[in-house]
Amino acid sequence: MPRERTYRTEAIVLRRSDFGEADRLLTLFSREYGKVRAIAKGARKPQSRKTGHVELFMRTRFLVAEGRNLDIVTQAEMVEGYNRLRDDLVRTTYASYAVELLDRFTADEDRNPQLYDLLSDTLRSLANTDNMLLAARFYELHLLSLLGYRPQLFKCVSCGEGIEEQDQYYSAELGGLLCPNCRQADLKAHEISGAAVKVLRFLQTRQWQAAQNLRLRRELHTELEEVMYYYLTYILERNLKSADFLQRLRREARLFATEVARGPTTAIEDRPQPDSDQEIEYE
Amino acid sequence: MASNVLPRSVQRLIDEFARLPGIGPKSAARLTFYLLRAAGDQALDLSAALHDLKEKTTLCSNCFNITEQDPCAICLDDNRQRELLCVVEEPLDVVALERSRAYKGLYHVLHGAISPVEGIGPEDLKIEELMNRLQHGDFGEVIIATNATLEGDATTLYLQRRLAGIEGLRLTRLARGLSVGGDLEYTDDITLTRALEGRQSL
Ligand SMILES: [Zn+2]
Ligand SMILES: [Zn+2]
Numbered sequence: 001m002p003r004e005r006t007y008r009t010e011a012i013v014l015r016r017s018d019f020g021e022a023d024r025l026l027t028l029f030s031r032e033y034g035k036v037r038a039i040a041k042g043a044r045k046p047q048s049r050k051t052g053h054v055e056l057f058m059r060t061r062f063l064v065a066e067g068r069n070l071d072i073v074t075q076a077e078m079v080e081g082y083n084r085l086r087d088d089l090v091r092t093t094y095a096s097y098a099v100e101l102l103d104r105f106t107a108d109e110d111r112n113p114q115l116y117d118l119l120s121d122t123l124r125s126l127a128n129t130d131n132m133l134l135a136a137r138f139y140e141l142h143l144l145s146l147l148g149y150r151p152q153l154f155k156c157v158s159c160g161e162g163i164e165e166q167d168q169y170y171s172a173e174l175g176g177l178l179c180p181n182c183r184q185a186d187l188k189a190h191e192i193s194g195a196a197v198k199v200l201r202f203l204q205t206r207q208w209q210a211a212q213n214l215r216l217r218r219e220l221h222t223e224l225e226e227v228m229y230y231y232l233t234y235i236l237e238r239n240l241k242s243a244d245f246l247q248r249l250r251r252e253a254r255l256f257a258t259e260v261a262r263g264p265t266t267a268i269e270d271r272p273q274p275d276s277d278q279e280i281e282y283e
Numbered sequence: 284m285a286s287n288v289l290p291r292s293v294q295r296l297i298d299e300f301a302r303l304p305g306i307g308p309k310s311a312a313r314l315t316f317y318l319l320r321a322a323g324d325q326a327l328d329l330s331a332a333l334h335d336l337k338e339k340t341t342l343c344s345n346c347f348n349i350t351e352q353d354p355c356a357i358c359l360d361d362n363r364q365r366e367l368l369c370v371v372e373e374p375l376d377v378v379a380l381e382r383s384r385a386y387k388g389l390y391h392v393l394h395g396a397i398s399p400v401e402g403i404g405p406e407d408l409k410i411e412e413l414m415n416r417l418q419h420g421d422f423g424e425v426i427i428a429t430n431a432t433l434e435g436d437a438t439t440l441y442l443q444r445r446l447a448g449i450e451g452l453r454l455t456r457l458a459r460g461l462s463v464g465g466d467l468e469y470t471d472d473i474t475l476t477r478a479l480e481g482r483q484s485l
Contacts (some may be wrong), residue, residue, distance in 0.1 A: 052472075086473075
């Protein structure tokens with residue numbers, strides 16, 4: 001879509017860096033134009049009209065003027081601030097992860113309104129949910145689907161046979177599950193439990209509304225996080241700073257709020273439930 | 284600008300300027316040619332200032348502010364309130380607070396803020412040094428004066444947890460409110476919410 005000299009768009013602030021005397025260079029993910037960069041003049045000064053509207057992770061209505069080198073923000077009005085993301089360091093870190101993932105996966109000016117809606121929905125759920133681990137896995141799976149990396153969870157990626165919900169292998173290289181017979185097709189494939197397969201399928205094919213009440217054991221969360229991280233970093237060919245940061249926070253676990261709600265495990269989990277304290281503590 | 288046209292020494296200064304934050308290639312060239320033509324010793328004075336910047340300054344081993352003598356003048360000043368400690372992100376924040384003349388205590392400079400996106404964690408900042416100071420010093424109050432940004436808030440949240448266990452220590456943060464000269468109607472929701480929370484009786 002060719003842009004006008006001045007254009008109006010709704011966007012989420014992915015990154016920002018200091019620029020010049022008191023300006024900020026914003027990296028925005030805009031619903032209409034994909035990822036764009038623009039200067040917000042004076043945005044480091046508290047008395048600027050833009051300052052409180054162009055902070056990280058905010059969903060804001062922008063009016064942008066195309067400049068010779070860089071676009072200039074002429075108006076900014078925040079629509080949704082996801083305030084609770086700013087009140088808890090673990091939530092801040094999860095939001096950073098969501099944004100970093102999208103930033104790494106998208107090129108400049110790649111329009112993707114569905115991905116935009118997914119990010120804004122995810123920031124909202126991360127601000128409100130008591131189950132950040134689940135919201136993160138849901139986001140990863142749906143982001144991958146929207147970007148053409150949808151994990152194949154129903155057929156073996158080598159022989160094409162239907163996959164049973166039992167222990168299998170996950171191949172990052174081939175982009176999905178390998179049945180035990182085809183394990184040789186990718187020797188670097190990760191083992192994955194039948195329960196994890198079941199959860200991934202469930203999350204991949206549901207809306208957040210339906211998925212959010214799932215309660216899982218801590219070990220299952222860990223397994224899901226590991227298999228997804230293995231796949232994502234394989235595609236991106238690099239680690240994610242905010243995921244590493246989360247690991248560092250966990251080493252100080254007792255200092256911080258947990259990422260999952262206390263409560264009995266439900267639904268999809270087929271193994272006997274352990275006592276609820278063990279499953280959510282880090283150590 | 285075709286780089287092979289210019290003498291190497293000119294191009295080198297342009298390249299150095301262009302590496303500075305907020306300076307593009309055009310401004311870099313403009314500054315360089317200004318200095319080339321500037322009267323008298325201006326360029327040499329600048330060069331001497333740059334040299335001293337690195338050679339003569341160090342960090343105060345107490346508060347980690349930049350200084351030419353260690354400990355710094357503020358840490359040595361007996362007229363300051365020594366039971367009061369203000370934690371800031373950068374040395375320039377000390378300058379801003381000093382300019383206000385409203386604060387008479389001591390400082391601790393973290394040299395940055397926690398940022399999950401940039402991968403800057405507590406151990407990249409002068410936080411262990413702060414803990415050390417608080418455990419060995421005799422402070423009654425710590426004022427956390429980080430920026431009103433996501434990273435500043437993250438740092439405050441972290442420090443709040445770390446410092447909560449220290450007995451007899453009062454922990455405060457700067458009030459978040461309306462800026463001087465700002466109209467209420469243009470104030471963003473988060474600032475308004477915090478200004479309401481921090482309202483004062485008349
Ligand atoms: Zn197979
Ligand atoms: Zn000092």
